[in-house]
């Protein structure tokens with residue numbers, strides 16, 4: 465067992481234990497990327513383009529019209545440009561995404577995802593004007609810390625002025641799910657180490673949805689020792705070789721794709737479910 469706790473790996477196991485097994489066995493990079501994952505990455509890259517590098521320092525601390533003045537685009541142009549490029553490259557021309565084929569659920573999915581990209585870009589733009597540019601971005605950077613005699617590796621999202629940790633999702637979120645989310649404590653711990661457990665007043669966590677624009681903060685945060693219990697239970701199951709499929713998440717799973725050998729990447733996937741394929745195979 466790896467002594468380091470990598471939060472994303474434990475989350476992957478809890479989503480579907482069999483996907484954790486495949487993560488360890490298959491080189492994802494040799495598989496097609498799903499349209500869902502490509503869209504998520506496209507949005508992440510789009511949001512980075514909104515604040516030009518040269519203006520990043522000036523933009524810090526600004527909000528509303530003052531911030532809009534230093535951003536590269538207005539909201540409509542931003543959303544339309546990112547949607548237009550997506551549709552042109554990945555729907556009209558059928559380009560690969562980062563050198564990987566894109567696997568779609570149905571032929572028009574690329575176009576439909578383009579509409580969602582437009583909506584998400586507008587929502588993100590408005591959110592940025594309201595909340596300002598993050599003071600720290602840990603969406604692609606691991607933070608390491610020690611708790612319970614173990615090393616943890618976590619990507620906690622972004623940090624904003626006012627001790628707010630924030631994660632952005634493109635899907636709808638519910639208050640109930642945020643209240644029950646055991647990963648929030650390690651995410652706060654990563655940012656505010658050496659924060660005390662339970663956490664001192666004044667640290668905020670919120671999850672923002674670009675689909676509907678709402679956000680939720682947890683009523684109480686599940687403490688670190690409880691998060692450690694979740695991790696240790698998962699580790700026991702892994703050590704026992706328990707990797708059962710969780711069929712609730714199959715449709716959009718990155719392993720619900722056809723490999724280059726025309727076989728499903730996941731043999732345990734739910735039967736009779738649509739499988740994602742590159743467009744050339746979908747419209748044959």
Ligand code: SF4
Nearest residue numbers: 480483709714717730
């Ligand atoms: S396709 Fe289904 S069973 Fe297979 S890894 Fe994905 S979620 Fe799990």
